[in-house]
Amino acid sequence: MINGMLEASRGCLKEETRMDIISNNLANSTGIGFKKDRVSFQQLLNQTTTSADSSSKEGLKSDVSIKVDMSEGDIQTTGNELDLAISGDGFFKVNTPDGVRYTKKGNFTLDTSGNLITQDGYPVMGKAGTINISGSKIAIGDQGTISVDDTVVDQLDIVTFDNNEDLVKTEKGLFRNDSDSPEVAVSSDTTVKQGYIELSNVNVAEEMVNMIHSMRAFESYQKAIKAIDELNNKAINQVGSLR
Numbered sequence: 001m002i003n004g005m006l007e008a009s010r011g012c013l014k015e016e017t018r019m020d021i022i023s024n025n026l027a028n029s030t031g032i033g034f035k036k037d038r039v040s041f042q043q044l045l046n047q048t049t050t051s052a053d054s055s056s057k058e059g060l061k062s063d064v065s066i067k068v069d070m071s072e073g074d075i076q077t078t079g080n081e082l083d084l085a086i087s088g089d090g091f092f093k094v095n096t097p098d099g100v101r102y103t104k105k106g107n108f109t110l111d112t113s114g115n116l117i118t119q120d121g122y123p124v125m126g127k128a129g130t131i132n133i134s135g136s137k138i139a140i141g142d143q144g145t146i147s148v149d150d151t152v153v154d155q156l157d158i159v160t161f162d163n164n165e166d167l168v169k170t171e172k173g174l175f176r177n178d179s180d181s182p183e184v185a186v187s188s189d190t191t192v193k194q195g196y197i198e199l200s201n202v203n204v205a206e207e208m209v210n211m212i213h214s215m216r217a218f219e220s221y222q223k224a225i226k227a228i229d230e231l232n233n234k235a236i237n238q239v240g241s242l243r
Contacts, residue, residue: 033104088190
């Protein structure tokens, strides 16, 4: 019975973690360039230990695999000349106080000095460094070449990695490269679309179905815990009545 109680408790914690992921995906379903998270419990299902420490939430989370789904979101037209979307594999590079970060969030703007920046004020990086735009006619080509008043000023520094899922999601739609995987040049199939943005890749209907399944599973584990607890109480009372 003790093992059954531990397994049911782990099941509740597992579904609680899944619900946290689903809720975060839904909360960011309208975010530009947001990439949803996927959660896997394969390691947990293979776990055989029944120690008291392994039933804690902290112990559980160390066995949970959470990966970012890097699939492409829908691309939507905006008509804004500083809105950019990457069609295909690739990330914009931005310079932050914590170092270089990567993003799919291409709703850029200009600061007072004419530098191309993110909505959070981080400079967008070109092949020559910070991109400065001074002029009235801005044209950005399929390969990220930036022309101002018909004069080429720079090219967006768009990169990818052998395994994009190694990137670590941080705040504000940014990703950090903590692995030894180097930046890789994007293929010719990857293009930049000016006047467009990439939407979140969250499928709201799918996430709602996942939420319902998770809630039902949580309720089932709770019922199992209650049933085991009643059996324990019954066993204790029956043993006591025999004395």
